[in-house]
Amino acid sequence: MRGTSYAYAGTRLPVLADIDLDVEEGRVLAVVGPNEAGKSTLCLVAAGLAPASIGGRLTGSVVIDGDETLALKPHEAAQRCGILFQNPATQLSGTTATVWEEIAFGPRNLGLAVDEVVERVAGAMATLRIDSLAERDPNRLSGGQAQLVALASVMALRPSTLVLDEPTSQLDPSGTRLVGDALSRFAAETGTAVLIVEHKTGLVARIADEVAVLVAGRIVQRGPSSDVLGDPVLEDHGVDPPPAVRVGRAVAAAGRAADLVGLDLAALESEPTG
Amino acid sequence: MLINTFLFPGAIDVIVRIGPLAPTWTGLGAALQATLRVAAFALSVAVFALTTPTDQLLADLERRGLGRRGVFVIGAAIGMIPRIAERASEITDSQRARGLDTEGSRWRRIRGVVPLAGPMIVSALSDVEERTMALEARAFSAPKPRTILRTLPDSAAQRTVRWIAGIGAIVLVGASIAGLVPLP
Numbered sequence: 001m002r003g004t005s006y007a008y009a010g011t012r013l014p015v016l017a018d019i020d021l022d023v024e025e026g027r028v029l030a031v032v033g034p035n036e037a038g039k040s041t042l043c044l045v046a047a048g049l050a051p052a053s054i055g056g057r058l059t060g061s062v063v064i065d066g067d068e069t070l071a072l073k074p075h076e077a078a079q080r081c082g083i084l085f086q087n088p089a090t091q092l093s094g095t096t097a098t099v100w101e102e103i104a105f106g107p108r109n110l111g112l113a114v115d116e117v118v119e120r121v122a123g124a125m126a127t128l129r130i131d132s133l134a135e136r137d138p139n140r141l142s143g144g145q146a147q148l149v150a151l152a153s154v155m156a157l158r159p160s161t162l163v164l165d166e167p168t169s170q171l172d173p174s175g176t177r178l179v180g181d182a183l184s185r186f187a188a189e190t191g192t193a194v195l196i197v198e199h200k201t202g203l204v205a206r207i208a209d210e211v212a213v214l215v216a217g218r219i220v221q222r223g224p225s226s227d228v229l230g231d232p233v234l235e236d237h238g239v240d241p242p243p244a245v246r247v248g249r250a251v252a253a254a255g256r257a258a259d260l261v262g263l264d265l266a267a268l269e270s271e272p273t274g
Numbered sequence: 275m276l277i278n279t280f281l282f283p284g285a286i287d288v289i290v291r292i293g294p295l296a297p298t299w300t301g302l303g304a305a306l307q308a309t310l311r312v313a314a315f316a317l318s319v320a321v322f323a324l325t326t327p328t329d330q331l332l333a334d335l336e337r338r339g340l341g342r343r344g345v346f347v348i349g350a351a352i353g354m355i356p357r358i359a360e361r362a363s364e365i366t367d368s369q370r371a372r373g374l375d376t377e378g379s380r381w382r383r384i385r386g387v388v389p390l391a392g393p394m395i396v397s398a399l400s401d402v403e404e405r406t407m408a409l410e411a412r413a414f415s416a417p418k419p420r421t422i423l424r425t426l427p428d429s430a431a432q433r434t435v436r437w438i439a440g441i442g443a444i445v446l447v448g449a450s451i452a453g454l455v456p457l458p
Contacts, residue, residue: 047411075414078410087404094350111421
C-alpha cells in the first residue's frame with residue numbers, strides 16, 4: 001500500500017489516510033490499534049474488497065503481486081489475497097455437508113480440474129493439521145475448529161498474501177492458540193505474506209515479525225515486533241502491551257527484577273488475554 | 275373432516291342421527307376427499323425431505339446445469355433454518371435474562387415476539403455483508419463453470435420409474451380434462 005486513503009461510500013472523511021505498508025513473502029505483519037482506528041477497513045482495502053465489493057473512494061495504490069487491486073475483479077483478487085474475518089460462522093458457505101467439501105468450495109468456484117481440487121484441499125488440511133475434521137459437519141465445529149476450516153478454505157485458493165481481521169476475537173484461549181500456531185506454521189511453510197489485525201497482543205508477540213500501530217486511520221509506528229510491543233508509547237495509543245511486557249514492568253516497578261531470573265516470559269504469551 | 279361430515283350444506287343422506295347431530299354420506303365423502311388431498315400433498319413433501327439429503331440434491335441440481343447462484347440460494351435457504359432456530363433460542367434466552375416474559379398466557383407470549391423479532395432481523399441483516407464478502411473472497415464470482423465433484427448414481431430402474439411417473443401424471447390430467455377419468 002502506498003499513500004493509500006479510503007473513505008466509505010456516502011462519507012467525506014477518510015477512514016484510512018496516507019497508509020504506507022508492505023508485507024514480504026513468508027513474513028507476518030501485525031496491525032494493532034484502538035477501536036475505531038480503521039483496522040477492519042485496512043483489511044478490506046488490502047484484500048481488494050474495498051472498493052470493489054463495498055464501494056467507497058480509494059486513492060493511492062494497493063498492489064498485490066504486481067497488480068493494482070483496482071484493476072482486479074473480485075475473483076482475481078481472491079486468488080492473490082485471501083481474507084479471513086472475525087466470525088467463523090459467517091465465512092462458511094452453509095451449503096456443504098462436510099468440512100472437506102467446504103474447503104473445496106473455493107477451488108471449485110475456479111473451475112479447476114477435480115485432481116487439482118483434491119490436491120489443494122488435502123494440502124490446506126495438512127498444513128493446518130485438520131485432516132481429522134474432513135468428514136465432520138462444518139456447522140457443528142467449535143469456534144477454533146471453524147476458524148481453522150475457514151482459514152483452510154481461503155488457503156485452498158493458494159493466495160500469495162493472507163489478510164486476517166481479528167481471526168481469534170471470538171475464540172477462547174485454546175482456540176486462539178490453535179489458530180495462532182497454525183498461522184505461524186502456515187506463513188513459514190508456504191512463504192505466504194500475512195497481514196494480521198489483532199487485539200490480543202500476546203498472540204501478536206508470538207507470531208508477528210513486525211508490528212504497525214494504526215491510530216485514527218494513520219500508521220503512527222512500525223518496527224520489529226519486540227520493539228513496538230515493548231514501547232511504553234503503545235499504551236498511550238490505546239493498545240494493551242502483551243502479558244510478558246506487563247509482568248516485566250510490574251516486577252521492575254516493584255524493584256524485584258532479580259525475581260525474573262529463570263522465569264520464562266515467552267510462556268506467558270501462550271495464554272493470550274482478551 | 276368433522277365440519278364436512280356433520281355440516282355439509284344441502285346433504286340429506288344421513289348416516290345416523292345422534293340428537294342434534296346428523297352426519298351425512300355426502301359430507302363424509304367430501305371430508306375424506308379433502309383429507310386425502312392434504313395428506314397427499316404433505317406426504318409428497320415429507321417423502322422428498324426424508325429421502326433426499328440436501329447436499330445430494332444440490333450436487334445433482336448443479337450437475338444438471340443449475341447455476342452456482344441458484345444452487346447457493348437453495349442451499350443457503352435450507353441451511354439457514356437451523357441457524358435461525360439456534361439464534362432465536364439465543365435471543366430468547368438473553369431477553370429472558372433481562373426480564374422479558376416469554377412464557378405464560380397467550381397474550382404475554384404475543385407481546386414477547388416484538389423484542390425477539392427485532393434483534394433476529396437486525397442480526398440476520400448484519401451478517402449479510404460479511405457473508406457476501408466472504409463469498410467474494412472465495413472466488414464465488416469466477417466466470418468459469420464450477421467443478422463437478424461427484425455424479426450421483428442414477429440406475430436404469432430409477433430413470434424408468436421417473437419417466438412412468440411423469441408420463442402417468444400427464445396422461446391422468448389429460449384424461450381428466452377430456453372427461454374420461456372423473457378425477458376429484
